[in-house]
Amino acid sequence: MDPLFATTESQWNDSEQNATDFYSNQFVQPIWTVVLWAIAYTSIVIVSVVGNIVVIWIIVAHKKMRTVTNYFLVNLAFAEASMSAFNTVINFTYAVHNDWYYGLDYCRFHNFFPIAAVFASIYSMTAIALDRYVAIIHPLQQRLSSTETKIIMAVIWFLALCLAFPQYYYSNTTELPGRIVCYVDWPKYVIWNFRRTYYICVAILIYFLPLLVMGCAYLVVGLTLWASEIPGDSSDRYSEQLTAKRKVVKMMIVVVCTFAICWLPFHLYFLLDEFIPHLSEERFIQQVYLTIMWLAMSSTMYNPIIYCCLNERFRAGFKQAFRWCPCVKAADYEGLELKSKRYLHTQNSMYKASRMETTVSTVINAIDEDPEEGLLVKRLSLDLTSNGSSRSISKTVSETSSFYSSTNMS
Numbered sequence: 001m002d003p004l005f006a007t008t009e010s011q012w013n014d015s016e017q018n019a020t021d022f023y024s025n026q027f028v029q030p031i032w033t034v035v036l037w038a039i040a041y042t043s044i045v046i047v048s049v050v051g052n053i054v055v056i057w058i059i060v061a062h063k064k065m066r067t068v069t070n071y072f073l074v075n076l077a078f079a080e081a082s083m084s085a086f087n088t089v090i091n092f093t094y095a096v097h098n099d100w101y102y103g104l105d106y107c108r109f110h111n112f113f114p115i116a117a118v119f120a121s122i123y124s125m126t127a128i129a130l131d132r133y134v135a136i137i138h139p140l141q142q143r144l145s146s147t148e149t150k151i152i153m154a155v156i157w158f159l160a161l162c163l164a165f166p167q168y169y170y171s172n173t174t175e176l177p178g179r180i181v182c183y184v185d186w187p188k189y190v191i192w193n194f195r196r197t198y199y200i201c202v203a204i205l206i207y208f209l210p211l212l213v214m215g216c217a218y219l220v221v222g223l224t225l226w227a228s229e230i231p232g233d234s235s236d237r238y239s240e241q242l243t244a245k246r247k248v249v250k251m252m253i254v255v256v257c258t259f260a261i262c263w264l265p266f267h268l269y270f271l272l273d274e275f276i277p278h279l280s281e282e283r284f285i286q287q288v289y290l291t292i293m294w295l296a297m298s299s300t301m302y303n304p305i306i307y308c309c310l311n312e313r314f315r316a317g318f319k320q321a322f323r324w325c326p327c328v329k330a331a332d333y334e335g336l337e338l339k340s341k342r343y344l345h346t347q348n349s350m351y352k353a354s355r356m357e358t359t360v361s362t363v364i365n366a367i368d369e370d371p372e373e374g375l376l377v378k379r380l381s382l383d384l385t386s387n388g389s390s391r392s393i394s395k396t397v398s399e400t401s402s403f404y405s406s407t408n409m410s
Contacts, residue, residue: 029286034096037290041092044298045084051304052081058317065313069128069248071149073307075156076124080300083117088297095290099179104172107182112168118263119160119206125256126210127152129217132249136221163205166198196274203267207260214256221249251310255303262299265292 055077059065090110094100100107134141144152172185186195225246269292273279307314322328 029096037092037096037294040294041088041297044294044301045088047304048084048088048301049081051301052077052084054318054321055304055307055314056081057321058314062317065317066146068131068144068146068149071146071153072124072128072131075153076121076303079117079120079124080303083114083121084297084300087114087117088300091293091297092290094182095286095293097179098181098286100173100182101180102182107173108168108171110182111171111184112164115164115167115202115206116157116160119163120156122206122210122259123156123160124153125252125259126214127156128252129214129221129256132252133217133221136224136245136249163202199270199274203271207263207267211256211260218249218253218256222253225249247310251306254306254310258302258306259299262295262302266296 056074059070059074087110090102090106094110102110131144135143167184170184170186171182173180173182184195186198188194225242269289279285304318308318309315319328
């Protein structure tokens with residue numbers, strides 16, 4: 001949409017001289033300003049596209065990462081990377097001089113796709129919040145399957161396209177003296193203001209309503225998780241699960257708060273523009289709009305950084321993806337974070353078996369050298385054995401010792 005262009009049909013019917021004065025391009029900026037803004041917007045595109053593509057690769061290419069939450073993260077990453085690639089640079093080049101270079105078809109796409117992408121992004125986050133709510137508050141309830149998750153994502157995109165369709169349908173380009181503008185030519189109704197109604201509905205549907213739902217869901221989940229005390233005699237497994245749930249919820253709360261902060265000025269700007277129409281004609285508004293648009297578009301690049309900082313598996317995945325970089329040193333064990341559960345279980349079993357063999361060997365050697373010392377080592381080895389494995393190892397040590405003794409006796 002063109003926030004710096006506001007006109008009516010009656011104004012277009014004025015004399016040519018008045019039109020030249022009224023529509024003269026007052027938004028041409030000096031070169032140094034354009035260069036600074038170009039660097040700022042280009043950084044968004046590079047970080048966002050590369051980061052979100054890596055996120056998609058981490059989830060799709062590693063079986064253990066294919067969870068319900070991560071499927072929605074793929075949807076979120078796809079929407080953000082697409083919006084950054086197809087709209088950020090175009091928004092910048094148009095807002096810099098308020099001159100449209102890309103034709104009618106891309107004008108329609110330019111006005112249509114951002115709303116669809118933002119809708120898909122925020123409702124993917126909402127779906128994650130509701131999934132976390134069900135998993136933690138109602139753990140016995142059946143979780144979403146892979147097929148059901150994909151259906152929900154398809155429904156999200158269908159609703160997103162429906163909401164954005166009016167922007168596509170009413171988009172148009174007009175040639176003014178010295179420039180071409182891309183704008184949404186909303187129909188004129190005497191009874192009600194269609195444009196104002198649409199923008200208010202969009203702000204509610206893609207910002208305020210989903211944030212309210214996510215806020216309530218994460219409030220209940222947070223109170224449940226952080227109010228839960230870990231019992232003193234609880235197993236290590238319970239403690240690990242609770243810690244893992246807290247980490248996931250904390251990461252998603254940061255993602256949602258970042259999105260809310262980045263897009264709040266954008267929605268406030270367009271709502272104010274509806275009630276203060278002359279605001280967009282002020283000369284200073286171009287720099288304000290470029291700042292607001294940069295902040296909104298920058299929301300597409302923060303999520304990969306958040307995942308990398310707050311999630312060990314994503315961090316291992318980013319290290320694998322950028323292992324060619326001299327400044328990245330990926331430790332060997334970090335690759336195990338992305339292995340399948342069966343692989344990790346096998347490695348854990350082999351580790352326990354190795355520990356058991358070492359313990360048995362120590363006991364047998366001690367008995368062979370000194371029976372009295374062997375009894376002491378045997379007792380110490382059983383005391384140092386982890387959790388539930390002490391009984392089984394005790395039995396193994398005992399049987400092995402008996403076999404060894406009987407063999408010596410024979």
